[in-house]
Amino acid sequence: MTQKLTAAITAVGGFVPEDKLTNKDLEKMVDTNDEWIVTRTGVSERRILKGEAKGASDMGAPAVLDLCRKRGIDPIEIDCLICCTVTPDMMFPATANIICHKIGAKNAWGYDLQAACSGFLYGVTTGAALIESGRYKKVVVVGADKMSAIVDYSDRTTCILFGDAAGAILLEPNTEGLGVLDSILKSDGSGVSYLHMKAGGSLKPASIETVTAKEHFIYQEGPAVFKFAVKGMADVAGELLERNQLTGDDIAFLAPHQANKRIIDATAQRMGLSPEKVMLNISRYGNTTSATIPLCLWEWQSKLNKGDNIVLAAFGGGFTWGATLIKWAY
Numbered sequence: 001m002t003q004k005l006t007a008a009i010t011a012v013g014g015f016v017p018e019d020k021l022t023n024k025d026l027e028k029m030v031d032t033n034d035e036w037i038v039t040r041t042g043v044s045e046r047r048i049l050k051g052e053a054k055g056a057s058d059m060g061a062p063a064v065l066d067l068c069r070k071r072g073i074d075p076i077e078i079d080c081l082i083c084c085t086v087t088p089d090m091m092f093p094a095t096a097n098i099i100c101h102k103i104g105a106k107n108a109w110g111y112d113l114q115a116a117c118s119g120f121l122y123g124v125t126t127g128a129a130l131i132e133s134g135r136y137k138k139v140v141v142v143g144a145d146k147m148s149a150i151v152d153y154s155d156r157t158t159c160i161l162f163g164d165a166a167g168a169i170l171l172e173p174n175t176e177g178l179g180v181l182d183s184i185l186k187s188d189g190s191g192v193s194y195l196h197m198k199a200g201g202s203l204k205p206a207s208i209e210t211v212t213a214k215e216h217f218i219y220q221e222g223p224a225v226f227k228f229a230v231k232g233m234a235d236v237a238g239e240l241l242e243r244n245q246l247t248g249d250d251i252a253f254l255a256p257h258q259a260n261k262r263i264i265d266a267t268a269q270r271m272g273l274s275p276e277k278v279m280l281n282i283s284r285y286g287n288t289t290s291a292t293i294p295l296c297l298w299e300w301q302s303k304l305n306k307g308d309n310i311v312l313a314a315f316g317g318g319f320t321w322g323a324t325l326i327k328w329a330y
């Protein structure tokens with residue numbers, strides 16, 4: 001009898017730029033204050049990728065190399081690389097191709113996947129399906145976002161939220177029932193009006209007018225998104241537990257998207273999780289979009305044990321949202 005293949009996470013890598021942008025720094029740039037930012041969002045500082053001609057691939061590449069080093073493999077062994085990002089180096093070609101070139105992953109094919117803040121969850125689910133098909137042995141999913149490239153640093157409602165970073169996981173076949181066990185992914189395009197970038201796509205190509213009107217930055221109606229996010233992320237995480245007949249007691253850790261500490265608290269509460277089971281690094285990195293969840297796994301990996309049940313959960317632009325159940329493999 002052939003054994004069922006699952007996609008196990010066998011290594012995690014990460015990269016955060018050195019430069020920090022603190023709440024004190026932001027106080028000098030816009031009308032805000034540390035107390036407001038911390039109590040409303042949970043963010044104290046974020047990392048910013050500085051330097052000429054540096055894009056998302058300059059964070060994604062070192063994150064994947066970190067992962068290869070930890071697993072003891074050469075990038076040449078990677079079969080496929082999925083790059084989840086809303087800030088690709090260029091509109092085309094795919095940042096996945098650029099990362100593969102930078103790290104020497106000469107045998108890999110790959111593509112970019114864009115699902116805003118749920119990008120990494122969408123990437124894990126599709127990457128796992130490639131492994132489960134039996135056709136690929138080593139699939140990398142990397143979340144890399146240079147949010148500072150699309151943040152308007154004169155808009156106090158968004159510039160306090162976002163940061164730059166990358167995180168990556170390696171997926172490999174497993175026959176012990178470890179790895180990605182279940183995912184519930186959702187999307188609702190009616191959410192587009194609340195969170196988007198107005199220009200730069202085919203609908204409204206870049207022009208002098210769009211640049212002058214600051215339409216190449218994140219546009220967000222924060223309170224509306226908050227309302228959808230707090231319900232969406234908590235509901236889907238609850239649904240995932242129920243359909244797997246699990247309770248909070250069965251879960252070792254929640255690795256949530258880090259958009260707002262209050263959204264994370266609501267999700268943890270719905271799942272019946274105590275605070276020590278929640279991976280939380282929003283205070284140091286802010287919202288790094290596709291990188292938040294792998295960055296949590298990267299920082300928490302020494303605390304994870306083989307067989308631990310871990311739930312990943314996210315909500316983002318689109319709207320997109322979802323939750324994934326993982327049994328840790330090492």
Ligand code: UT7
Pocket residue numbers: 031032033036037040041117156157160221222223224225226229258259260263287315316317
């Ligand atoms: O990851 C992708 C998905 N995105 C999200 O999940 C983000 C969801 N939204 C949020 O996290 C929150 O809505 C924000 C953090 C963006 C905003 O927090 P809020 O509690 O919803 O605040 P608000 O927008 O309702 O603003 C409350 C007040 C307003 O002043 P008035 O009208 O009450 O006088 C704002 O003008 O706070 C003011 N305000 C600020 N004050 C100081 C807005 N931004 C700031 C600021 N500093 N940076």
